[in-house]
Amino acid sequence: MNNAWCGGVVFNIEHAAQTAALNIHFILLGSFSYSPNLSNQFTINYLSHMKTLLKLLGALALVAVLGIAGFIGYVKLAMPDVGNAPEMKVEITDARVERGKYLAHHVMLCMDCHATRDWTTFAGPPIAGTEGIGGEVFDQKFGFPGFFMSRNITPFALANWTDGEIFRAITCGVSKDGSALFPIMPYKYYRVLDEEDIKSVIAYLRTIPSIKGDVEIKPSKPDFPFNIILNTIPEKAALAPMPPKTDVLAYGKYLTTAAGCAECHTKQEKGKIVGELFAGGFEFNLGNGTMVRSPNITPHETGLGNWNRSQFVQRFKMYTDSSYIPAKVDLGKKEFQTVMPWTMYSGMTEEDLGAIYEYLKTVSPVDKSIERFTTTLN
Numbered sequence: 001m002n003n004a005w006c007g008g009v010v011f012n013i014e015h016a017a018q019t020a021a022l023n024i025h026f027i028l029l030g031s032f033s034y035s036p037n038l039s040n041q042f043t044i045n046y047l048s049h050m051k052t053l054l055k056l057l058g059a060l061a062l063v064a065v066l067g068i069a070g071f072i073g074y075v076k077l078a079m080p081d082v083g084n085a086p087e088m089k090v091e092i093t094d095a096r097v098e099r100g101k102y103l104a105h106h107v108m109l110c111m112d113c114h115a116t117r118d119w120t121t122f123a124g125p126p127i128a129g130t131e132g133i134g135g136e137v138f139d140q141k142f143g144f145p146g147f148f149m150s151r152n153i154t155p156f157a158l159a160n161w162t163d164g165e166i167f168r169a170i171t172c173g174v175s176k177d178g179s180a181l182f183p184i185m186p187y188k189y190y191r192v193l194d195e196e197d198i199k200s201v202i203a204y205l206r207t208i209p210s211i212k213g214d215v216e217i218k219p220s221k222p223d224f225p226f227n228i229i230l231n232t233i234p235e236k237a238a239l240a241p242m243p244p245k246t247d248v249l250a251y252g253k254y255l256t257t258a259a260g261c262a263e264c265h266t267k268q269e270k271g272k273i274v275g276e277l278f279a280g281g282f283e284f285n286l287g288n289g290t291m292v293r294s295p296n297i298t299p300h301e302t303g304l305g306n307w308n309r310s311q312f313v314q315r316f317k318m319y320t321d322s323s324y325i326p327a328k329v330d331l332g333k334k335e336f337q338t339v340m341p342w343t344m345y346s347g348m349t350e351e352d353l354g355a356i357y358e359y360l361k362t363v364s365p366v367d368k369s370i371e372r373f374t375t376t377l378n
Ligand code: HEC
Pocket: 104, 108, 109, 110, 111, 112, 113, 114, 138, 148, 149, 150, 151, 152, 153, 166, 169, 170, 174, 175, 176, 180, 181, 182, 184, 185, 186, 201, 220
C-alpha cells in the first residue's frame, strides 16, 4: 500500500524556504548598516568584498526561493497530472447495471459514503432514499487534514460529466475540473481494478434516480500544507483484469482491494500508515470520548487465527438474516457503535466473502491484540 501523505518532504521544503527568506532578510539589513565614512582601505576593500559576497549570497537565496516557489507553484498548478479523461462511451446493459449495483452497495460501497448515514443505528447504514446524494463529512474532528464532504453522484450532479470523466474520478482521483480528490475517496484501491467493473459502476450510476438532496454540499477545504501535498496523490490508473473465481486467493485479494478492507484495518495516524497491514489499531473517534478501533484481521490467533471460513461468512451474513432488526444505538449510554459497514458488506455473496477469508488467511500474521471499544462516559 503506498503511503500517500509524505508529510516530511513538505516540512523540509517549508524549512528551506524559511531559511532562504531569513538569509535575504539579513543581507538586506547588512547592506543598510554599511558605513561609507570608514577611511581604512583594508576595511573598505573588505567591506566591498563582503558586499559582493553578500550580493552573491542574496542572489543565490533568491534563486533558491524562486526555485522553491516555482516547485510549489508547479505542484499546485501542473499537478495532479493524470492526463485527460479517457474518451469512452459506457454502454448501459442490464448485466452491467446489476454488477454495478452489487459493487456500489456491497463491495466498493460508493453508496455508503455518498449518502446520509444514520448514526443512531448500528453500523450507520445509509438512510433509504439518500443513496448517492453525498454530504458525509470527514474533517479535523476525525483526524483528517482539512474539511472534506462526499459529493452528489446521482445524475443530478453527474449528468453533464462524460463517462470518461467519471472513470477518471473513480480510478485516478481527479474531479471533472482537474482538481485532486481527497483519498478517503478510495481511488488508490479502485485504480487497480478491472476496467469492466468500473464501467459497470458508471452504468449503474447513470440509472439511479436524480436527486438534489437537502444537504448543502460544501466545497472541500484541505489545510496547509496538505492543500499542496494533495495534488501529488492522484496517479494514473493501473487497471488489471479480475482473476477468475477458480483462482480463489487472487480473486479474494481482488475483492479485498475493491472493498478497501486494508484502509481501516491498518493503523494510521493523520493519514499516514504506521502499523502492519491488516493488523488493525486504527482509531475512530465517535465523539463524546468514545473510540472504536479496528481489530487485527491477520491470521494470527490475536486476529482471525481461530476463525473458520463459515464463522467469518456468518459474521457478515447475520445482518441479512430476515430476523435481524437493525439495532438502535445510543452513544450517550455507552452503547457499542462501529464504523465497520457490516450491513452494506453483508450483501456480498457467500462465495465472495469466503474468497476474502481465504485471502486474509495468507497475509503475514501479526501478534497484536486490540481493545475494540472504549468510552470515558460514566
Ligand atoms: C470512504 C468514503 C467513500 C467511498 C467508499 C467512495 N467515495 Fe467517492 N468521494 C468521497 C469523498 C469524501 C469525495 C470528495 C473528495 C474531495 O472533496 O476531495 C468523493 C468524491 C467522488 C467523486 C467526485 C465528485 C465531484 O464532484 O468531484 C466521484 C465521481 C465519486 N466520489 C464517486 C464514487 C464512486 C463511484 C464510488 C464507488 C465506486 C465512491 N465514490 C466511493 C468518499 C467516498
